[in-house]
Every structure is written in C-alpha cells, then in structure tokens.
Amino acid sequence: QITLKESGPTLAKPTQTLTLTCTFSGFSLSTNGVGVGWIRQPPGKALEWLALIYWDDDKRYSPSLKRRLTITKDTSKNQVVLTMTNMDPVDTATYYCAHGRGVTAPFDYWGQGTLVIVSS
Amino acid sequence: QSVLTQPPSVSGAPGQRVTISCTGSSSNIGAHYDVHWYQQVPGTAPKLLIYGNTNRPSGVPDRFSGSKSGTSASLAITGLQAEDEADYYCQSYDSSLSGVVFGGGTKLTVL
Numbered sequence: 001q002i003t004l005k006e007s008g009p010t011l012a013k014p015t016q017t018l019t020l021t022c023t024f025s026g027f028s029l030s031t032n033g034v035g036v037g038w039i040r041q042p043p044g045k046a047l048e049w050l051a052l053i054y055w056d057d058d059k060r061y062s063p064s065l066k067r068r069l070t071i072t073k074d075t076s077k078n079q080v081v082l083t084m085t086n087m088d089p090v091d092t093a094t095y096y097c098a099h100g101r102g103v104t105a106p107f108d109y110w111g112q113g114t115l116v117i118v119s120s
Numbered sequence: 121q122s123v124l125t126q127p128p129s130v131s132g133a134p135g136q137r138v139t140i141s142c143t144g145s146s147s148n149i150g151a152h153y154d155v156h157w158y159q160q161v162p163g164t165a166p167k168l169l170i171y172g173n174t175n176r177p178s179g180v181p182d183r184f185s186g187s188k189s190g191t192s193a194s195l196a197i198t199g200l201q202a203e204d205e206a207d208y209y210c211q212s213y214d215s216s217l218s219g220v221v222f223g224g225g226t227k228l229t230v231l
Binding site for chain 2: 104107
C-alpha cells in the first residue's frame with residue numbers, strides 16, 4: 001500500500017525559504033522508474049506542477065519556478081524534500097507530493113496535502 | 121492561463137451523460153503525450169481517474185471513460201450520480217515548456 005504525507009510549516013513570511021518534506025511508504029525511490037513529484041494548488045485555483053525527482057536522482061522543475069526550487073531525496077529515510085526560496089503571498093497554497101513514474105506519467109498516489117500560508 | 125483549456129463548469133441531472141473537454145496544442149496533447157484525468161472532491165487530494173488517455177485504474181467505475189483526438193481529450197461520465205460532483209483536471213506534458221501541465225479544472229454540478 002502506497003502512502004505519502006507532506007509536512008512543513010503552515011505559515012511562512014515573505015522572502016523566507018520554505019522547506020517541505022514528503023515522507024512515503026509502500027515503495028522505494030531506488031527502484032527503477034519511480035519518481036516523486038510536488039504539485040501545489042492555491043485556494044480556489046487549479047493544480048500547478050512544481051518539480052519531480054527520479055529514482056536515479058534526475059530532477060525536473062517547472063520552468064517558471066525553477067530558479068526558486070530545489071528537490072532532493074533521502075532514499076534511506078523514504079523522504080523527498082522541496083525547498084522554495086523567496087516566498088511571496090502568491091505562493092499561498094496547498095502543497096501535495098505524489099508518486100509517479102515521470103513527467104509524462106500520471107501521479108497515481110497523492111498525499112493529503114499541506115496548506116502553506118505566506119503572510120507577514 | 122492554463123496551457124490546457126477546460127470549461128470552468130458543466131452540469132447534468134442524475135443518470136445523464138456529461139463530457140469535459142481538455143484542449144491543448146501541438147506541443148502537448150497534439151504531440152502524442154498522454155492525457156490523464158483527476159477527480160478532486162473539495163477539501164481532498166486529487167484522485168487519478170483516467171491514465172494514458174483511456175485507461176481506468178482499479179476501482180474506478182466504468183461510468184468514467186477517456187478519449188483523445190488531435191490536440192484535445194475528453195472525459196465522459198455516464199449515469200451521473202450525486203457523488204460525481206467534484207472538480208476534474210486533465211494533465212499532460214508540454215515539450216515546449218519541458219514540464220507537466222494541468223488544465224484549469226472543471227467543476228461538475230449534479231443537478
């Protein structure tokens with residue numbers, strides 16, 4: 001059974017760096033073809049893909065946010081970490097991590113999401 | 121402005137059939153990249169509904185079906201039920217943007 005859960009601060013201040021952790025079970029990020037992605041959703045708005053990391057440490061980023069994002073993995077802890085620099089109120093959203101097999105594949109398992117509010 | 125265009129809302133009575141369109145371009149759906157569909161009940165995480173244009177994950181009723189043609193894809197729901205009321209999103213890959221793209225979402229109301 002595959003499960004994922006996001007964790008991190010609920011509140012962030014403008015200009016701060018946000019660090020979110022995705023802790024998962026039921027699969028290994030060292031298995032060929034496996035990936036974990038991050039997707040966010042501002043309140044009342046659409047889903048937006050942020051980043052994805054593959055089993056072989058290949059990383060893909062949203063072009064519009066690439067300069068602000070870093071995605072890493074800790075295979076031994078079954079965790080994926082996303083950092084986003086220079087937070088702004090427009091980054092207020094629910095952040096989801098999800099299991100997938102690449103940028104052209106579906107996200108077949110999702111975490112419950114974590115709401116991050118950016119406010120001074 | 122989403123790369124994939126969906127109607128903001130659709131509605132139908134119980135038992136009816138509704139379709140939700142997802143219109144892209146030659147750099148995403150038209151470039152033969154797969155389309156995937158998600159159902160999101162407000163306050164919950166998205167759930168994979170259709171993958172690879174036409175395939176249903178285990179547990180998804182066959183009332184849900186997907187199709188793709190040219191630069192567009194569609195999700196059809198037959199025998200509409202109250203529990204189908206949710207937001208629906210399409211997803212694909214865009215080679216010009218080199219990234220995953222989602223549609224703007226469609227709110228389905230069961231009348």
